[in-house]
Amino acid sequence: MNPEQIPQLLKQVSYADPRILPEDRQELQGLAALWAGVLTDVPAEFAMWAVGQHYAESPFPIKPSDIASRWRAHVRDRMNRHTGTLEPTRYPELDPDDVAGFMHTLRAERHAVIMGRAEPTPLKAITGADAVPDEVQERLDRIGRYMPDHARETLAQYRPVRAARERLIRTGQPDPLAVPCPWCGAAIDQACRGRRVTPGRDPESKRQGIRAPHPSRLDAARTAA
Known part of the structure; x- marks a missing residue:
């Protein structure tokens, strides 16, 4: 969020807690700057949603750290469900030897997953065939054995x-x-x-x-x- 978005967020909070908005304009500017510093990485839409979630679960006044904590948990959950393997079928133009291009694509994909523009990519099965070949099944059956x-x-x-x-x-x-x-x-x-x-x-x-x-x-x- 940027400082211009914070007043709207504070107004949203004031519907549940009117004490959040100071009457003095300078105090309001200082409060907005403080919240903007804490929520600099949090999207405005998520912050608005987090306010509603907080007051649906807690009777206590919300703090900017409450919103930031929810955002970090949201990011952690989505990234834990994302493998980020950059499959060639999805990125046919990606050159494996282009390190800079690979890192740029990887960061862009992760950012899209975090922001909700793309869904997490789960880890796929070892084979996509309808029937597992006998040799593969035999090897799978032996996995985990301590002794041949x-x-x-x-x-x-x-x-x-x-x-x-x-x-x-x-x-x-x-x-x-x-x-x-x-x-x-x-x-x-x-x-x-x-x-x-x-x-x-x-x-x-x-x-x-x-x-x-x-x-x-x-x-x-x-x-x-």
């Missing part, structure tokens, strides 16, 4: 419990380690434990890990599934 399949198979002999769980999951069977064991009390993700009871000793001190889950744990996993 060949490495997993090599390490299976050193991780028998983990390998057994993965085999069950791949074949669609319930994972017994996903539930606690009702027989030995093993917690989730822990292997079942054998119980050796010695007279005069705490049976808990003699529990040892075993590889095969107890039958009751298998039943509990099937029930949970």
Whole structure:
């Protein structure tokens, strides 16, 4: 906004709060200069809209910082939804080697998005085809895996419990380690434990890990599934 636009904005505010307009002309000029300095980057139409929004939500008098804060939030929201990729189909005349021209176009596009003359451009999908090719789908299915399949198979002999769980999951069977064991009390993700009871000793001190889950744990996993 410029100083010439501020009096109209203050008049808009005075409809909700008449105290905003001082009677002295010099005070009014000083107030307008102050508001113009704070709102120098805010479009006049947005400032008018922000006044209405403020008094629809708050009973307190509006300050120029309230309008400026709303404008910054508006800019941040639109730019967070804009990728700004400068697609060649939209800018066929743009030369990738022309750095100055690229930056000028980028700034112009962002300014248009901020001012509402253009809508934010969201990030497009990895492919625009109706059907994803098998090779691409296979790669997508592997995204996020910490370990490739060949490495997993090599390490299976050193991780028998983990390998057994993965085999069950791949074949669609319930994972017994996903539930606690009702027989030995093993917690989730822990292997079942054998119980050796010695007279005069705490049976808990003699529990040892075993590889095969107890039958009751298998039943509990099937029930949970």
